[in-house]
Amino acid sequence: MASENSIYDITIIGGGPAGIFAGFYAGLRNARAQIIESLSELGGQVSALYPEKTILDVGGYPEIKARKLINQLEGQLRTVDTAVKLNQTVTDIQKNAAGYQITTNQETTLTKGIIIATGVGAFNPRKLAVDNSADFEGHNLFYSVKNLDQFKDQTVLVAGGGDSAIDEALLLEKVAKKVYLLHRRDKFRAMEHSVDQLKNSSIETVTPYLIKGLSSIAGGRVAVSAKKMKSDDMIELQVDKIVVNYGFIAQDDALNAWNVHPDVNRGTIRVQSSGLTDLENVFAIGDVSKYEGKEPLIATAFGEAPIAVNALMQSLYPDRRGPLHSTAMHKK
Ligand SMILES: Cc1cc2nc3c(=O)[nH]c(=O)nc-3n(C[C@H](O)[C@H](O)[C@H](O)COP(=O)(O)OP(=O)(O)OC[C@H]3O[C@@H](n4cnc5c(N)ncnc54)[C@H](O)[C@@H]3O)c2cc1C
The missing domain is CATH 3.50.50.60 (FAD/NAD(P)-binding domain)
Structure with missing residues (x-):
């Protein structure tokens, strides 16, 4: 039987902008949290596809190089205790008495709640349709x-x-x-x-x-x-x-292969305004989540992350005081 201390409150699947910021915010809320990321570095599409680009539409930065934005996010994440697990792909999720059992290519962990931030999934560009x-x-x-x-x-x-x-x-x-x-x-x-x-x-x-x-x-x-x-x-x-640059082919097979998974439609998960999926204590944020009017942008992901973390913490710990402003939440 797993001890209460070995069970994560929040497991964030995916370490793109949405996942990193959710990991930081979970830390602010004193949640026991982990981020699991398939690649060897954080940053999702931003690090993998366009590190050299100048981004113009993130609040507070008139312009910022993509790589620098991820460095800043990582710096912010390091101020909290959220665990970061790189080179691990979530291959299965099972329901369990504690909540959920998460299996990766390296380990199995238990978690009370999940935030899916898998973005566009594996980055498979639409290739040039020319034989050679x-x-x-x-x-x-x-x-x-x-x-x-x-x-x-x-x-x-x-x-x-x-x-x-x-x-x-x-x-x-x-x-x-x-x-x-x-x-x-x-x-x-x-x-x-x-x-x-x-x-x-x-x-x-x-x-x-x-x-x-x-x-x-x-x-x-x-x-x-x-x-x-x-x-x-x-x-x-x-x-x-x-x-x-013909875009990407959505890969929803990976999520569909999990024993327990939310409803995935053409690579996206339909969510409520809090990010809640059709599964108890399972949320989706960032590019993978879908609702009316959704814009798959970094700024959108930054807004969705605290909403999902707060809703999940409220569900797990209804007696705890709800979110304060960051200055009141931060211990360090
Ligand atoms: C060329 C290009 C330019 C763009 N320019 C801008 C821009 O200027 N401004 C803007 O706001 N947005 C821009 N975007 C969009 C922006 O990059 C996305 O909105 C943003 O990256 C979404 O973040 P995310 O964290 O939801 O997903 P992602 O960045 O896709 O990250 C998801 C992460 O999850 C990981 N993952 C997936 N499945 C698993 C699994 N099973 N287990 C573990 N890890 C997993 C992936 O490896 C990935 O690192 C651009 C996108 C592209 C492609």
Whole structure:
């Protein structure tokens, strides 16, 4: 029989912005908490996909480099006692007398409540649908910009039409010799601010075109052939590097494999305004949670984390005094 002290109050699954901030806030509430993260570092999509990007829409920071935001969050997390377990993937959850039994690839722990913050799950970018694309991956073809220096003084083609594609093109423009932005529609699906920046940039937009073929040319470069939509016209662009940003394929299989799991629909979990799922004391926050009007943003995740932690603590300890302001909660 597990002793009361060996049972976590809150297990947070996923160490992206939502999970990190929930872990910090759980610490403020004196909860016995753990964060379990599959990857070898915290930060979720922010660390794994766009560490070099400048983020403009987090309150309190007119602009902040993605990597720096995660460093700041980690610093904040270190001020509390929440345990952080990296390189551990939650592979199963079972109901148990204490609440829930959480199994990872390394250990089994008991917890009274759970906050699921698994984001988009495994990061599987939607790949370029060209037969030989794998031959170019890693040297000419990329699915995110992790190291800006790789693109210095290069001719780069960014493919995609959403916010991320435009952000990447604008980021690359700062170091690259030339940037093309190729999209299959004439209009970009991005924030007005980004589209305005694009209009005022040196980036050459190539629309409405779709990449149809890649071939190696001299000097380790690539010839990209692209077809005009609803037309037989073809063009060829010779570039050093290609960054494809066609979004991600949602992976809800992992959550569905757990013995006990909330209802998962196309990778997201429908929640109440507190983040509560259809399971007792199981909440979902961040990109994985869904409700009417939800915007999958870092700022949204930061708001959802304290709401879920407070609701869970209220459910576990109804007699405890509810949330105060942080200055009154912090012991150290
Ligand atoms: C290119 C790009 C640019 C973006 N730019 C912005 C921006 O400028 N501003 C903004 O607000 N938002 C931006 N976003 C969105 C933002 O990154 C997400 O809203 C945010 O990362 C969501 O945080 P999260 O913690 O919910 O999920 P995630 O960041 O996806 O983190 C989830 C974590 O859970 C882990 N995990 C998953 N399954 C398990 C498991 N079974 N066991 C253990 N761990 C698990 C994953 O490894 C991951 O680390 C951008 C997204 C992309 C892709």
